[in-house]
Amino acid sequence: MSPLPAFPIGDLPVMWLRDNCPCTQCRDPRSGQKLFQIGSLPDGLRVAAVAAVDSAGAPAVEVTWDPDGHRSTYPQAWLEAHRPGGPEHRDRRTEAGKELWAARDLTGRMPTADWDEYLAEPALRARMLESVLRLGFMVLRGVPEREGQVLDVAETFGYVRETNYGKLFDVRVEPDPNNLAFTSVAITPHTDNPYRDPVPTLQLLHCLVNDADGGDSGLVDGFAAAALLRREDPEAFEVLTRTPVPFVFRDAGAELRADRPLIDTDPLGRVREVRFNNRSIGTLRLPADALEAFYAAYRTFAELLERSELRLDLRLVPGDCLVFDNTRLLHARTAFAKDGARHLQGCYADLDGLASTLAVLRRADTLEPLAQLFAGAGTTEYLGEPVSMAQHMLQAGARAEAAGAPPHLVAAALLHDVGHVEDDVVTGRELMSGNDNRHSHTGADALGRWFGPEVTEPVRLHVAAKRYLCAVEPGYHDRLSEASKYTLAVQGGVMTPAQADRFAALAGAADAVAVRRWDDEAKDPDAVTPPFEHFLPLLTALLRG
Template sequence: MNAVDPSLQAAPIADWRTYPISADLVGLDATRDSLQVTWSDGRVSPFHYQWLRDNCPCSQCVYGVTREQLLEIVDVAEELAPQRTCIDEQGHLLIDWQGGHHSRFHPGWLRAHAYDLASRDERQAQRPQPQLWGAELAEQLPRFDYQAVLEDDGTLLRWLLAVRDLGLTQLVAVPASEGVLLRLAKRISFIRESNFGVLFDVQSKADADSNAYTAFNLPLHTDLPTRELQPGLQFLHCLVNDATGGESVFVDGFAIAEALHQESPELFDILCTTLVEFRNKSRNSDYRCLAPIIALDAEGRIGEVRMANFLRGPFDAPVERMPALYRAYRRFIALTREPRFRLQRRLEAGQLWCFDNRRVMHARSEFDPASGARHFQGCYVDRDELLSRIRVLQR
């Protein structure tokens, strides 16, 4: 491969990312409806003319300030054909279109978006995958220093990647003061407000509007399954924990779902396809959501777990499906109780949990409010904000 000037690594009017040139353009073969591109590593990538014209990066087609497209493909003739194609001295693909338009494609950008089978498989393999875990994570739990996360972008990125890939992290040396959590959460992005407030206080209350605000044993659950979109990240900051009991318990919901899938695909399928109503009611609010307990993403992978038995309404399913639904539901909960999946640890003052609420189910053992004070503060940040912050830091 020829040496490339580093200044050419960035594609003009791209999307603030750089596109390394992993292979040079070495051959072009025009067919009736596409251009067959040959790369220096032997890969051949077909690009349809419609696709190439649709993705022209010139200033007439993309506004350079916002990097957003101006062209709508319907405004271009459906039967497109280039008058001339060539590879310029800098290795870019040049296309002169019939009608007088000119396009210039950076080879790094073009390779990164090629849609031949090998290129698509390559991109799929490079996508981050969740790292499933069980009780063994107790010995390997990622712990990060609060002040380092606030002050150092490298530490911030490592923390956020751990949250993305494992779904559970702990921060230490956090000042045990009310409101401190706001500064940390805003290090990522916007905080998601709910009917429980921007910050919510987790402590025993006489007039509780959630079981979380009692001293009862709180079973494994995800927060706010009653919402169309469950909060992504949840933070729990310990201000004081002098009470007897009240240990935190965590289970990787993706690991549970995968275990169920391996053990009984038919029961897994029932929890993916049966809608369950979750409800949260108080004097001033009434939230309800119909959704499956296990949700698959657009690519068919496990993307979300939704569970809170204490917020679940009666099952509503066809008569013939009800027995199997109960078998699936019982088995899912039984798996979460197996020691191999459970991480249990007491959170002390000055420590903080951050976890993916749409993946990791959390619980709290019963505590005795008469034995000492127990006060946590929490807040939510959506998953989109986590992923956006990671991408910006990785630039």
């Protein structure tokens, strides 16, 4: 029994608390999606009773609800972390989740990486993607100078967004350009495709050739500029957030228009998009005084965006790929000689996919200790069986997967013996020398750091399942390996009929028996198994929220 939390549960907003009930009636355990309608919760819902309980070994609070009698169990850690009035969520799409910068802030800390290392090292990849979210960009160096390669770069973190310029577009001087980008003139800091809604939220520019005099690139942090405008001229800031501006584009195949403010804020007033493109603003239709106010503010912001201290200059050389947040950073280029060779290839993608890729990469980081275990201590002998501990567990996981088992059981099979190797493999030897190391319990407890009971409980019960099967299934005992037969006695021996009945009545008995069978089968010295990394997506999906 754990103590109740320090704050009274009864004071929490009832609908909010009930909407967050984690039970499997309220949420689909696979997808986490809610299974009830918010409108179908009873009127007059209230907390009838509160009790301190244990939930998978952690202190929790059980709430009984009036009038429907439903029970919800909230881990105390969750209640503490989500207590109303706690720190606000730092929405990463708004200025609250960014590091705003002027050019000199980035001296010596440009977010750059070598392409091959970016591909090879998940941790580096995560740092670079984090830079795109935090600073608004990254530069990858040494990206193969192949046509179309920029699409491969996009696929490392998301999905290409096709537009009227194609999946991929070439930035070079063209004979009959439909866009100034395809000429040699200078282009001041701007948002791309401002006339699209949704605007592409990421842009990639991959340099294939840059022999031109000029043609350098520049980046301006539009969020920093907007914040500066808010400080220096709050009225202009206000006008720009309140005035939808028509952005227009028209050529043979497309006719686009988006009416959006130059500075877009979220409902809490935080900057969340800057859309600035001097070239594409159409004709505003407003009363004369509103037009005057808008143009004054627009000019003030335009001048601010051209301050040299805001502009980070960089020259893309062949092999460089610049990836930037098109809702935040404005990009520019200097003019170049019309006959100078300069060729970039670009494409668009979206921030949501990039943020998702980053979150999934971070889950893999979380599982690093398990990966180490499979690569290190787990590769040594396993209780005198003809396979290593790691081979044994990988086989068990692979067999569960091949049998079409749900992810939590594949995970349980894959990880059922981590209790043997929790520190090193010695605990396994201890078992063989006649002392029960209670590895199913230590394993389940260790796994509780990452996974919920749907994974930990079959692990906890997989030794008991052997004792159970020996009691109820003729022939089962005889099929066990010699080592398994030996440890049976150390682990408590064949269950009595009463013990077997109690075991069979447990909610998790069937899962534990299933894991046990894959365990028993997974001792083939010739079996080819996938590496631990194969299971990472499945494991990461099961990580506790």
